[in-house]
Amino acid sequence: xxxxxxxxxLVEELKGKPFALIGINTDGKDKxxxxxxxxxxxxxxxxxxxxxxQGPICRAWNIDSFPSIxxxxxxxxxxxxxxxxxxxxxxxxxxxxxxxxxxxx
Amino acid sequence: MKSVRTALLAAFLASIxxxxxxxxxxxxxxxxxxxxxxxxxxxxxxxxAAVEKLPEKDREGAGDRIYGEFQKAAExxxxxxxxxATSDHSQVGFEALGAALSMQLVKAQRATVVELxxxxxxxxxxxxxxxxxxxYLGGKTVDALLQKVVxxxxxxxxxxxxxxxxxxxxxxxSKREQLLxxxxxDYADIAVGGEKLGDIAGRLLYAMRNLxxxxxxxxxxxxxxxxxxxxxxxxxxxxxVLDFYGFW
Numbered sequence: 001x002x003x004x005x006x007x008x009x010l011v012e013e014l015k016g017k018p019f020a021l022i023g024i025n026t027d028g029k030d031k032x033x034x035x036x037x038x039x040x041x042x043x044x045x046x047x048x049x050x051x052x053x054q055g056p057i058c059r060a061w062n063i064d065s066f067p068s069i070x071x072x073x074x075x076x077x078x079x080x081x082x083x084x085x086x087x088x089x090x091x092x093x094x095x096x097x098x099x100x101x102x103x104x105x
Numbered sequence: 106m107k108s109v110r111t112a113l114l115a116a117f118l119a120s121i122x123x124x125x126x127x128x129x130x131x132x133x134x135x136x137x138x139x140x141x142x143x144x145x146x147x148x149x150x151x152x153x154a155a156v157e158k159l160p161e162k163d164r165e166g167a168g169d170r171i172y173g174e175f176q177k178a179a180e181x182x183x184x185x186x187x188x189x190a191t192s193d194h195s196q197v198g199f200e201a202l203g204a205a206l207s208m209q210l211v212k213a214q215r216a217t218v219v220e221l222x223x224x225x226x227x228x229x230x231x232x233x234x235x236x237x238x239x240x241y242l243g244g245k246t247v248d249a250l251l252q253k254v255v256x257x258x259x260x261x262x263x264x265x266x267x268x269x270x271x272x273x274x275x276x277x278x279s280k281r282e283q284l285l286x287x288x289x290x291d292y293a294d295i296a297v298g299g300e301k302l303g304d305i306a307g308r309l310l311y312a313m314r315n316l317x318x319x320x321x322x323x324x325x326x327x328x329x330x331x332x333x334x335x336x337x338x339x340x341x342x343x344x345x346v347l348d349f350y351g352f353w
Contacts, residue, residue: 034352046329048325
């Protein structure tokens with residue numbers, strides 16, 4: 001999972017901001033626990049347990065490739081999909097700025 | 106180590122080439138070839154695990170060599186399966202094609218599978234089970250096979266499944282929407298893999314229309330990895346990144 005180190009640092013950096021990284025895990029509990037102990041892990045954000053790649057959440061969202069990323073603004077509207085690295089970070093920070101501005105009104 | 110591995114592989118390949126006589130076809134032969142392929146895959150996993158124990162600088166070369174040997178052996182097994190399918194156009198040939206689709210095939214072998222399915226089994230009710238496996242195979246010949254199933258197969262459930270796979274393969278969004286709406290209209294109550302086609306098409310349409318930039322997705326209600334219940338809507342007011350992932 002090449003994204004995990006970047007995700008860990010984003011979670012750390014954005015503590016206290018109106019931001020949440022939420023996973024939908026497709027490993028099932030046992031493989032997840034193994035992964036947490038492996039050198040790819042740990043996952044430091046909350047994940048829904050969808051059981052496997054054909055779980056109810058994956059099917060409802062029509063996910064057929066992994067990882068799949070959706071960025072939602074503070075009102076729950078999808079603003080970006082399938083971005084990574086710098087593109088993801090910029091999208092998130094821009095939306096946080098908008099959320100903070102809206103909260104001040 | 107290398108000479109032992111080469112000797113084992115040579116013995117393995119020799120054992121495959123016994124019984125290459127196409128006249129000795131039959132369900133048992135297909136099953137035996139399936140078993141050989143499974144054993145080959147297990148051997149591949151064991152060999153890769155052994156590679157992990159090598160010093161780092163040696164791993165890539167060893168891995169490439171092992172995978173190359175696997176591909177050669179896999180191609181030979183698939184060739185034998187296709188020899189059966191080419192000479193038998195009854196149930197045995199169909200089983201051979203099903204077995205081939207679950208193996209590692211090179212391009213020419215995939216083309217043979219599609220050709221034989223189109224020519225001999227498009228109107229056979231049992232083709233339904235193989236249709237989902239065609240979803241990610243490239244080429245107009247697969248599209249032609251699916252269309253032939255829709256047009257000539259007497260089973261409504263085979264037609265419905267073929268129509269769904271056609272919709273899933275369609276890259277043009279508005280055409281895909283139309284095809285999915287037709288599946289939902291014509292095959293609503295046909296059950297495939299425990300779910301009705303109407304429901305499958307319905308959720309694919311929902312995803313297409315709402316799970317895009319500017320769309321508002323439905324709430325997600327579930328449990329976290331510790332079994333604690335929570336919802337996506339608990340995070341309203343925050344910017345959320347959803348990551349569908351696995352350690353695998």
